[in-house]
Amino acid sequence: MYKIRTSHSLIRRLYIVRCTSLVFLFLLLPLVTLPIQRFPKPEFESAYTQPQTFIPAPRAEFLAYLDVFVLLISLSVVTWLVLKKRSRLWVFFMSLFSLAYFGFYREGCVCSIGAIQNVSLALFDHSFILPLSVLAFFLLPLIFTLFFGRTFCAAVCPFGAIQDLFAFKPQPLGSRLNTVLGTIPYLYLGLAVLFAATGTDFIICRYDPFVGIFRFNASFGMFLFTGILLLSGVFIARPYCRFLCPYGVLLNWTSRFSRRHLSITPAECIQCRLCENSCPYDAIDFPVTDKSPESRPLMVKKMMLLIVLIPFLVLIFGYTGSRMQDTLAGVDSRVKLAKEVMEQARMQDAGYKMRDAGYGMQDESYEIKAYKASGKTESQVYSEASAVLKKFYLGGWLYGGFTGLVIAMLIAGRMLPVYRKDYVTNKGRCFSCARCTDYCPIKS
């Protein structure tokens, strides 16, 4: 080894020697290229000053709390507008503000809908740190809904706001279609929680139709989907909110127990039927005054059927879900890698000499290359994948059981008798948009 002296000329000569010998090194490109000090820092003789490496700072952290503050204020304002002022016009103006702030300025991230996944992942993966602002985005709308109904949907959520702009000619869909399509959000929610909790994917964000609009950079496929969604929204008002939104499921259920809720009329309903067609979302329940249409023995039979049907459906769907573990886990990158590694080992066992057959390094996928470079052993990869598969086995049971329960509840909901005297908002489905209040002739 050379003893490097202070002589600059020697150092320079060394450089030249190194630089020429380096040409051959190109043949030995390693895969992972760690920064290592192969060449010492030069000592400059001229008055050269080394530039500073510029590291741009992320968005200031207090701005995240400003977002939470804006969320809190707009929730309060909209709640006041809906419950006290009962003014559709002002609710509409607030929705424009939310569209501008949460939509186009904040570019739809982080939103309450997506926060479901962050919370699910944080619950199961302790190393995942959930920022408090994200938790606030998840909790605040739920708490407001628990007391005042879905005022978040009315004019705070930018997704709802943008779809509301397109609801020109809403058509009633009928209760059957509404119920059937209304189960999609439950399935979507279950799937999103399953994939988030296992650390596989954030599907709500991945298939978010509006974020591409807010950022003006949607991919073509997504743009097409969003376009169809918004245009169908002319006739089917707020299609995403009603038939896709997974957060809507949580809001639906909390809203059912809300303390106060938007009512169509501020006083006694006079059965004038003016509000009958006012709701673009089919969220007004019509009076059902036929009090006892069914005999008691028939009701008992129905109840018996339900008691048998609910556990049966939960078990059947749960079992089906658990059988789907391979399919569900197949999208996980760890499982995919294990499959690839296994495939490669199988090829080698079968006597394929990849290199002899003319396949070089370039035939390997990047995943395999990264795996080789990471220094992980084959058994490590397999055990990681089998841990994921186990999670999906349990997750499949839970997801399937949840699906079964949703279907059972759907059937039960249609079986049980209803009695209603007045036109009332359906507390679960109503977005508190306050359109119906304009149709009610009774003021105050």
Add this chain to the structure above:
Amino acid sequence: MPGRREFLNTLMRGGILAALGLLSGAVIFRSRDDKSCSFGFDCSGCSRSKSCMLPAALEARQMVWQLDMTKCIQCGRCATNCVMSPSAVKCTHAFAMCGYCDLCGGYFKPGTKTLTTAAENQLCPTNALKRKFIEDPFFEYTIDEELCIGCGKCVKGCGAFGNGSLQLQVRHDRCKNCNECSIARSCPAQAFTRVPANKPSLLRGLGPELPNGTAKKSPANV
């Protein structure tokens, strides 16, 4: 009758509130970045020594995406899979690490014979890596960020063949900080991680951790 219904509603409301409280409590108090650390025990080696008693979530950090170069294999997907076009990932030069080589593995295509700035010699597809003569035999390399597409070709060359001072990093003035990074999703090496916003860089070789004077032996060094 309305009394009973009202009572049940109140009960359910209380139940939901309690459930939400439990959920957030679980999420806040169970999240710790260092699992081995338990309350009240030896904190000398812990990076969070001052705030050890606080769960990580209560430190109120925003998290941002960053690329860990110890895992990166420079597959080139950063250039194509970002929601931004061009990508928010760009090459960043840690000048403090650079050897200022004449024959720069990040700048020149393999097998280049004449070390000139001619276009056919350059590895960078967009001419974003600029070379400037400083003094014999040193050359300074800078990145024109407007031109850089984050393909990582120069990073690969520099890491394989130089000090690894050219590194891919998420540029936070461009990154939208998506809830789930679309590059992270397709990264074959799982090199993308969430880092606290007050330490947004995983750039190596800038601070005191620079292996000063510990030049590693390589065939070129002996």
